Amino acid sequence: MNLNTIAVLGGGPGGLYAARLLKRSHPDAEVTVYEQGLPDTTFGFGVGLASRTQRNLRQADEQSLDAIVSASHPHEMAMRVGDDEVRLAHGELLAIGRATLLSVLQRYAEEAGVILRYGARRSAGELAADLIVAADGISSATRGEFADEFGPSIAEGDGLYLWCGTEFALPSAVFTPVTTEHGTFVAHAYPYARDRSTFLIETDEQTWKLAGFDVSTAETPNGESDQTSLDYLQDAFAKTLQGNRLIGNRTKWLRFRTVRCRSWHHRNIVLLGDSAHTAHYSIGSGTKLAMEDAIALDRALLAADGLEAALDAYELERRPAVEHLQAIAERSMAWWDSFADRMTIPVAQLMLAYMTRAGKVTVERFAESAPHVVPAGLAAFAAVAPADVPAPGAITDWILTRPLVHSTHRFTGRDAPSGLRDTTRTARVTVTVRPWSDEAAAIVAGLPPAGVYWLEGPDDRESTLDRLELGERIRLATDALVVADVPAALRADAAAALASARVDLVAFTR
Ligand SMILES: Cc1cc2nc3c(=O)[nH]c(=O)nc-3n(C[C@H](O)[C@H](O)[C@H](O)COP(=O)(O)OP(=O)(O)OC[C@H]3O[C@@H](n4cnc5c(N)ncnc54)[C@H](O)[C@@H]3O)c2cc1C
Numbered sequence: 001m002n003l004n005t006i007a008v009l010g011g012g013p014g015g016l017y018a019a020r021l022l023k024r025s026h027p028d029a030e031v032t033v034y035e036q037g038l039p040d041t042t043f044g045f046g047v048g049l050a051s052r053t054q055r056n057l058r059q060a061d062e063q064s065l066d067a068i069v070s071a072s073h074p075h076e077m078a079m080r081v082g083d084d085e086v087r088l089a090h091g092e093l094l095a096i097g098r099a100t101l102l103s104v105l106q107r108y109a110e111e112a113g114v115i116l117r118y119g120a121r122r123s124a125g126e127l128a129a130d131l132i133v134a135a136d137g138i139s140s141a142t143r144g145e146f147a148d149e150f151g152p153s154i155a156e157g158d159g160l161y162l163w164c165g166t167e168f169a170l171p172s173a174v175f176t177p178v179t180t181e182h183g184t185f186v187a188h189a190y191p192y193a194r195d196r197s198t199f200l201i202e203t204d205e206q207t208w209k210l211a212g213f214d215v216s217t218a219e220t221p222n223g224e225s226d227q228t229s230l231d232y233l234q235d236a237f238a239k240t241l242q243g244n245r246l247i248g249n250r251t252k253w254l255r256f257r258t259v260r261c262r263s264w265h266h267r268n269i270v271l272l273g274d275s276a277h278t279a280h281y282s283i284g285s286g287t288k289l290a291m292e293d294a295i296a297l298d299r300a301l302l303a304a305d306g307l308e309a310a311l312d313a314y315e316l317e318r319r320p321a322v323e324h325l326q327a328i329a330e331r332s333m334a335w336w337d338s339f340a341d342r343m344t345i346p347v348a349q350l351m352l353a354y355m356t357r358a359g360k361v362t363v364e365r366f367a368e369s370a371p372h373v374v375p376a377g378l379a380a381f382a383a384v385a386p387a388d389v390p391a392p393g394a395i396t397d398w399i400l401t402r403p404l405v406h407s408t409h410r411f412t413g414r415d416a417p418s419g420l421r422d423t424t425r426t427a428r429v430t431v432t433v434r435p436w437s438d439e440a441a442a443i444v445a446g447l448p449p450a451g452v453y454w455l456e457g458p459d460d461r462e463s464t465l466d467r468l469e470l471g472e473r474i475r476l477a478t479d480a481l482v483v484a485d486v487p488a489a490l491r492a493d494a495a496a497a498l499a500s501a502r503v504d505l506v507a508f509t510r
Contacts, residue, residue, distance in 0.1 A: 001301055001310065003029045007129035008114075009122060009142060011035030012042075014273025014290030015135030016105035016114075021061065021298040022133075023112040029130075031114045036121040039106060043250055044098045045165035045199075046073075046192025048173075048284035051092035056288075060295040064108040071104055072096040073192050076172040079354065080240075084347040086377075087172060088370050095173075095192035101287070124269050131307065132269045133297070135290065138257060140275035150271060151262025156255045157280070158436070159337040160213075161202045162229060164251045168244045170197045175354070177343055178236045183207025184340035187237055188282065199246055200281065201233055202336055208253060217253045225251040256280050256333060258326065264319075265311035272297060277322045279329035282336050283358070289325065293318055327462065331358035334436040334469070341476050345501060348376035353500035359465045362492040363399065363499055367392040381499045399495040406481045406504060407451070414498050416454075416483045416505040425451035432457055435469035444473050455484040459509060464490055471503035485509050 003026050008015045011033045023031040049072065057065040072094040078087040110116060124132050124142040134142035143150050166189075173190035184207060188200040208214060216228035225248025234246040259278045264271045273290030297314045304310035335357040342350060351373055355366045367374040375386040378395065382388075382402045390398050401413040411417070420426060427450035433439040447453065453474050455467045464486055471482045483505040486494040494506040 001304065001307065003130045003301070005029060005129040006031045006131045006133065007127040008033045008133040008135060009124060009127065010135035010137055010273075010275070011037070011039075011102070011106070011116065011118070012135060012137055012273065012290065013101060013105060013287045014294055015133065016102065016109045017061075017064070017291045018133050018135060018272055018294035018297060019114040020064065020105070020109040020112045021294055022131075022301070023109070023114045024061075025298055025302050027113070032129075033109065033114060033116050034120070034122040034127070035116070035118050038118055039116070040099065040103070042098050042102055044163055045249065046095045046097050046190065046196065047101065047198075047287050048190060049094045049096060050284055050288060051094075054094070056292055056295065060298075061108075064104065067104045067108065068096060068101060069094065071100050073169070073194070075170075075191050077190075078172045078174045079347055079351045080174055080176040081343055081347050081350065085174075086348045086351050086373050088351070088373055093173065093190075095190050095198065097192050097196060100193070130268060131301075133272050134269055134275050135272045136275050138259060138274040138278055140271065142269065143259075143261065143271060143275050146266050146269065149263060149266035153260050153262075155258045155260075157258070157333050157337060158255075159202050159204055159333075160208050160253045160255055161200055161281075162226070162233070162251055162253050164199045164201065164225075164230060164233075164246050164248050166197050166199055166241055166244045166246055167195055168197065168242065169194055170240070174240060176237075176240055177339065179340075179343075180211070180236050182210040184343070185233065185236060186336065186339050187240060189240065199233075199237070199241075201237075202339075204337065204340065213253055220252050223250055225249065226253065229253065258330065258333075260326070264315045268307060270297065270311050270314065277326065279322075279325050280333035280336075282332045283325065283329045285325055285329070289322060292321070328358040328360050331465065331469070337436065338473075342501075346377075346380040348373055349378075349380040349499070349501070352377035352381075352496075353502075356496035356500055359461070359493060359496075362396075363496050364392050364395050364492065367395055378499055381501070396491055396495040399499050400491070400506075402498075404504060407479075409481060411505065414494075414505050416507040418507070420452060420483065420505075421454050421507070423452065426454050427452070428454045428456055429474075430456050431463070431467045431470050433466075433470075435466050435473060440470055440473065443470070444477050447474065447478065450480055452481045452483060453478070454507070455482070455503075457485070459485070459487045461490060461493070464493060468493065468497040468502045471497065472501070475501065475503065481505065483507055 169191035177186045191197045220226040272293045300310045300314040375389040378389045379386040404411045486506045488508045
């Protein structure tokens with residue numbers, strides 16, 4: 001396809017990477033990136049890059065990926081609650097400073113012949129080009145300007161987060177909660193350079209208000225950092241910070257916004273990256289998604305005869321992968337929003353719950369990559385010694401056959417006896433709502449008194465995962481035995497839910 005001019009709105013990772021790939025594929029076209037900020041300023045601190053990202057980026061552009069990897073900082077992962085810590089030796093985790101990543105991508109875009117224009121805010125309407133790539137981020141004005149055509153919907157998370165950093169490298173990534181007189185704050189912290197770490201801190205609305213952060217948020221001018229919160233959290237996380245300061249970069253409490261759009265293109269304008277879709281940061285995938293969009297757009301433009309067909313093909317290819325990750329991210333966000341409720345779970349079992357929180361990783365798969373952590377987590381679940389936990393391959397069956405004593409009930413395994421469904425002490429609950437929605441909260445609040453709650457509902461996988469998550473809410477809110485129907489084909493999900501203390505028993509259907 002003949003493209004003479006390509007305008008890219010936004011010089012974030014998505015825009016810069018797209019510009020380089022497009023210029024290489026269309027050497028005669030004039031490709032210009034318009035970025036409102038300056039080349040060496042950006043928001044945020046470091047971002048994590050999952051290993052899969054690297055494989056995809058290597059295939060598309062080995063040179064820039066090598067430069068990104070060599071500017072990144074590898075690290076391991078730990079979970080710490082109080083003095084108890086469990087560490088994963090995970091060889092594939094990488095993080096990179098956002099500013100460093102952008103400077104690498106700027107260099108490679110320029111090297112390919114892309115023109116970079118900094119320091120002025122532009123709109124898609126004022127740019128004359130054959131193709132306009134709107135990579136203008138989560139607050140995309142382009143998406144707003146053509147709202148009827150793109151059909152955006154934006155959902156805000158319940159919890160609040162603060163993206164800050166510190167001037168030393170933590171020994172590994174760490175997830176760690178701290179409880180103050182106002183409530184619980186959880187840090188997701190990881191090193192991204194020899195002298196820098198990202199510190200992402202989350203809390204719930206009640207704690208945020210009790211600590212007075214609704215006031216400090218309102219009083220922090222745009223473009224500045226909420227120093228009141230930073231000072232408070234620096235004290236709260238003093239142990240993890242090892243005496244170092246917490247620093248801000250236009251840092252304010254925010255609620256995560258999940259963006260979805262009915263369509264990603266209109267005429268010659270195409271949305272890419274956060275302007276089209278976002279996925280909660282706890283799965284560390286936003287940058288990857290933006291750069292993978294760029295790869296797909298470049299390929300679609302090379303393969304199709306006309307612009308409209310190319311943009312259709314781009315969207316057709318990317319939408320399923322994006323929606324899949326958004327579904328995982330939504331579960332992950334809900335897990336973190338309710339993290340404070342799980343702090344009595346032994347830390348190795350909590351790590352197991354964390355890894356299986358979104359239905360992406362099975363206990364068996366996790367056991368293969370974490371042979372020291374998983375036996376400890378499963379031993380805590382089954383009240384046995386870690387040496388009694390079997391090797392991967394036999395774990396799912398082992399979980400399902402663990403005995404359970406619950407008040408007067410004794411069970412030889414975790415597959416619920418069918419007679420339990422209809423006892424006078426059993427309340428059957430049909431679940432057709434998302435587990436973290438207001439409707440779910442109403443179900444939990446309005447449960448009839450019962451010794452057993454038996455959760456039923458549709459048998460597709462997403463509904464089953466919803467049911468298992470609602471099971472956890474009910475377990476946390478009551479002393480009753482919680483049973484959930486699970487299709488026989490979803491044994492791995494049943495095992496993950498049992499081992500993570502989401503439900504007490506499962507009942508296999510069909
Ligand atoms: C707290 C937090 C933690 C995160 N952690 C991770 C992580 O660990 N790993 C990960 O992969 N992702 C992470 N992300 C997500 C990641 O930051 C984004 O998904 C990614 O930056 C998206 O890239 P983008 O190019 O689409 O948009 P952006 O990076 O937002 O870039 C958009 C650019 O467009 C510019 N712009 C906007 N409007 C205009 C205009 N009108 N004119 C000119 N320029 C304009 C902006 O200045 C900006 O530079 C995190 C996000 C958050 C909020």
